[in-house]
Structures are given as structure tokens and as C-alpha cells.
Amino acid sequence: MNIFEGNYKLSNEKVGIVISRFNSNITTELLEGAKDCLIRHGLNEKNIDVYYVPGSFEVPFLVKQLVKTKKYNGLIALSAVIRGETYHFEVVSNEISKGISQINLTSDIPITFGVITADTVEQALNRAGIKSGNKGFDAAMALVEMMNLNKIIKD
Numbered sequence: 064m065n066i067f068e069g070n071y072k073l074s075n076e077k078v079g080i081v082i083s084r085f086n087s088n089i090t091t092e093l094l095e096g097a098k099d100c101l102i103r104h105g106l107n108e109k110n111i112d113v114y115y116v117p118g119s120f121e122v123p124f125l126v127k128q129l130v131k132t133k134k135y136n137g138l139i140a141l142s143a144v145i146r147g148e149t150y151h152f153e154v155v156s157n158e159i160s161k162g163i164s165q166i167n168l169t170s171d172i173p174i175t176f177g178v179i180t181a182d183t184v185e186q187a188l189n190r191a192g193i194k195s196g197n198k199g200f201d202a203a204m205a206l207v208e209m210m211n212l213n214k215i216i217k218d
């Protein structure tokens with residue numbers, strides 16, 4: 064059996080989504096994409112909990128706390144970091160990326176990365192469902208596969 068070929072049909076899994084309010088005009092679209100993907104794969108919307116944090120920098124903290132609750136089969140991090148005039152873009156982008164990666168390495172549930180890091184608002188909008196896909200949908204699709212794989216390994 065090829066363990067990487069699952070039926071990808073969700074049932075009673077619980078998913079938590081941590082979303083940044085910063086650039087909410089974009090992150091809201093990421094959330095819709097993520098929920099669309101999960102529901103299309105059979106998850107009831109009542110099994111999806113959404114947690115809002117101020118910005119990308121705060122996302123890893125809440126993801127870490129949600130892992131500790133042991134309530135969820137998987138978590139999704141959603142945010143949008145858009146370059147301004149200073150080095151702050153690099154700092155924020157690197158910290159959320161590093162933070163989610165580090166939590167993944169010690170967590171027994173998968174956490175996927177639906178974070179847009181863009182030079183312009185147009186680039187960000189295009190990746191939130193306008194022209195270049197939806198990073199929220201993509202992160203949810205990755206979580207569907209990872210939860211399926213995690214379940215196979217644990218069974």
C-alpha cells in the first residue's frame with residue numbers, strides 16, 4: 064500500500080485555524096478558501112474553530128497553545144505579510160515561518176502554513192483567490208493530506 068494515497072475524506076476531525084487580523088481584507092479571503100477546502104472534503108463547519116490574533120507575529124504563540132489543548136487533529140496558520148518601507152517585513156515574515164516550523168517539529172498534529180509574504184497588495188490579493196490561487200485553500204489541502212497520513216501512521 065502506498066501510504067501517500069489516502070481517500071482524503073474527512074469525517075469527525077477537529078481543525079483549528081489561527082488567522083491574523085492584520086491585512087484582514089486579505090486574510091479573510093484566505094479563511095474562506097481554507098474553509099471551502101475543508102468542507103469540500105467532508106468536514107462539517109462546526110468542526111472548524113477560528114481564532115483571531117492581532118498579527119503574524121502572534122500566530123505561532125496561539126498555535127503552540129492550541130497544540131497543548133490536544134483538541135485538534137490539525138491546525139492552519141493564516142496571515143498576510145506585505146512589504147512596507149523598512150526591514151520589518153523580513154523580521155515578521157521570518158518569525159512566523161520559523162515559529163510554525165519549530166512548533167511542527169515538536170507537535171504530534173500537523174500544522175500547515177497559509178501565509179502570504181508579498182511585496183505589494185496586488186501580489187497578496189492575487190494569492191488570496193483573485194488570480195494566482197488561494198494560499199488558504201492550499202494550506203487546508205495540505206492539512207487534509209497530512210491529517211490523513213498522520214492517522215494512517217498512528218493506526
Ligand SMILES: Nc1c(NC[C@H](O)[C@H](O)[C@H](O)CO)[nH]c(=O)[nH]c1=O
Nearest residue numbers: 083085117118119120142143144145
Ligand atoms: N506589518 C505586518 C504585521 N505587523 C504586525 C506584527 O505581526 C505584530 O502584530 C506586531 O508587531 C505586534 O506584535 N503583521 C502582519 O500580519 N502583516 C504585516 O504586513
Ligand SMILES: CC(=O)[C@@H](O)COP(=O)(O)O
Nearest residue numbers: 145146147148149151152
Ligand atoms: C510587514 C510590515 O511590518 C510592514 O507592513 C510595516 O511597514 P513599514 O516597514 O513601512 O513600517
